[in-house]
Amino acid sequence: MLQKLADNYVSAAAVILFGIGFTTLLLNKNLVRKIIGFSFMDSAMFLFLAAQGYIEGGKAPILDPDQLTARTTFINPVPAGLVLTGIVVSVSVTALMLALTVRLYRRYHSLDIDEICRLAGKEES
Amino acid sequence: MSWWADIPLFSIILCLLSAALCSVLKARAARVTGYTVLALCVSGGVMLLSGLLSAGGSVTFMMGHFPAPWGNEIRFGQLEALLAIVFPLIMLMSLLGGARRMEEQVTSFRENLYYTVCLLLNAALLSQIYTNDLFTGYVFLEIMTLASCGLIIARSKGKALVSAMRYMILNLIGSGLFLLGVILLYDVTGHLLMENIRQALEKLHAGGEYKTGLTVIIALITVGLCVKSALFPFHTWVPDAYSNGTPASNAILSSLVSKGYIVLLIKCYCRVFGPEVISGSGINNLIMLLALSGMIIGSLDAIRTKETGRMIAYSSVAQIGYIYLGVALGSEAGYAAAIFHLLLHSASKSLLFLSADALQTVSGESCEFGPLAGAGRRAKGAGVAFTLGAFSLVGLPFTGGFVTKLLLGREALNRSVPVAVAVLAVLVVSTLLNILYFLRTVILIWSPGETVKKRTRFGPAFGISMIILGTGILACFFLASPLLDLICMGLTNFS
Secondary structure (H helix, E strand, O other): OHHHHHHHHHHHHHHHHHHHHHHHHHHEEEEHHHHHHHHHHHHHHHHHHHHHHHOOOOOOOOOOOOOOOOOOOOOOHHHHHHHHHHHHHHHHHHHHHHHEEEEEEHHHOOHHHHHHHHHHHHOOO | OOOHHHHHHHHHEEEEEEEHOOOOOOOOHHHHHHHHHHHHHHHHHHHHHHHHHHHOOOOOEEEOOOOOOOOOOOEOOOOHHHHHHHHHHHHHHHHHHHHHHHHHOOOOHHHHHHHHHHHHHHHHOOOOOOOOOOHHHHHHHHHHHHHHHHHOOOOOHHHHHHHHHHHHHHHHHHHHHHHHHHHHHHHHHOOHHHHHHHHHHHHHHHHHHHHHHHHHHHHHHHHHHHHOOOOOOOOHHHHHHOOOOOHHHHHHHHHHHHHHHHHHHHHHHHHHHHHHHHHHHHHHHHHHHHHHHHHHHHHHHHHOOOHHHHHHHHHHHHHHHHHHHOOOOOOOOHHHHHHHHHHHHHHHHHHHHHHHHHHHHOOOOOEEOOOHHOOOHOOOOHHHHHHHHHHHHHOOOOHHHHHHHHHHHHHHHHOOHHHHHHHHHHHHHHHHHHHHHHHHHHHHHOOOOOOOOOOOOHHHHHHHHHHHHOOOOOOHHHHHHHHHHHHHHHHHHHH
């Protein structure tokens, strides 16, 4: 069991990071910390994906016909492409969340989601 | 390949480009662009459907002419074409119906940006319908989340901001789980195209490998999409998100956004995993349990609430339960019932949100039930529309809701006795609860109340939208059998 964990240490680290991010996003009351949690969660997934595409001793997948021999190995380029796409998505989501947080902070002067909900409820009645 | 095979890609690109264009246009020009593009998407869908009906089968469209395991693909059959007609049509009707409120409520957020967001949402919906690649599905799922958040915050009201935040947090958790599922699936199978994954999974399933892993993947994808489509118990964000935006936003969010996720889930089940893997994982039992609970608890919440908007929002939770019940039954008839109800619910929910808003306008803009007394007499068209929508969701004869309940009940009878009894009992109880809160409201709006001398005019756009949505609900009953034949034909070509 421990040996398996040690062999797949990148995946194990990704799972731990995902757990940290997920619980922070779900349970932390502070909006900025929630956003950091979201970033953690997404980064963990990208780490996992990139690690799965890595091939021991492989080169960057750029074909150079002159240096191509039968024994040249390349890393899998698909996960790298997916990670890049994922990062773009993650950045836009983070930007929108931060913009929302700024608008909420300007209105209620708080970052605590419970406090904001209480103030918004009061405002209405 | 016939000329109509290019329509799906072009309608997605048209929506994306015109969304960018709308961001620099003046409000009026953006409105015209938005309406035109949506109308073009609807007519494109009609042409696609007629082409596919005469050709039969489904078409796979290679993007950039790269063949299967490398290139990205779009795939469409009759079902996809049907959805691609209905979704933009309902969005167009929601925008028309809510247009009169646009200037008054969309202030901080300039009106042209509202149409940008709507067109982005439409592009994302169409991509969910057409895509044959799981990762593309994920990317457009996130675009849909961002665009729908834009729809909520369009109304500059404190509560709208708070509900948008809560909406985003839960939706991000849903997308995170879905993405994790997709990544694990890629790890196990080495593919992202749906058919290639299916072939790899069939081999794994035959060899009995990765049993636990596959169950985890199915659970992650299912739970992720259930959170996003607000299946009980992940529905806590629904009442705020669906009742604090502008009427057009509420209608679009409740009738289209959640449906896009369900379409993706059905696609995952039918095309990616296949019936053997799904029934082997036992996930259907879990979904059925949640769907049945949602049908009761959503209705109970709707009875307890004191505001019209929240009541309609809670009734969505119950109605999403009906759709998931069809999915959980797992057979082709079950999926057909789910898709039939998905279409019907989209039309009914937009109709209810828009007409309820008109009824509130003639009752002093109050959110609560009390002032609505006699609202139907003050605004007869909106009153009739609300009544029709409510009857349809209750499932009275001559409306589409009746057909859904019949289909679900009939399909449940093919199951083992305890399942059949449970499903039928919940259907009966849920219908009774629906009657309680919807008919209560319908009776209230037609009861004698105070009359006003000055009549409020809602304009022709509102009228057209009410008439088309209402006709759709009636058509779901009177044209139920050709519609179901079309859905079943589409489902055969879907997987």
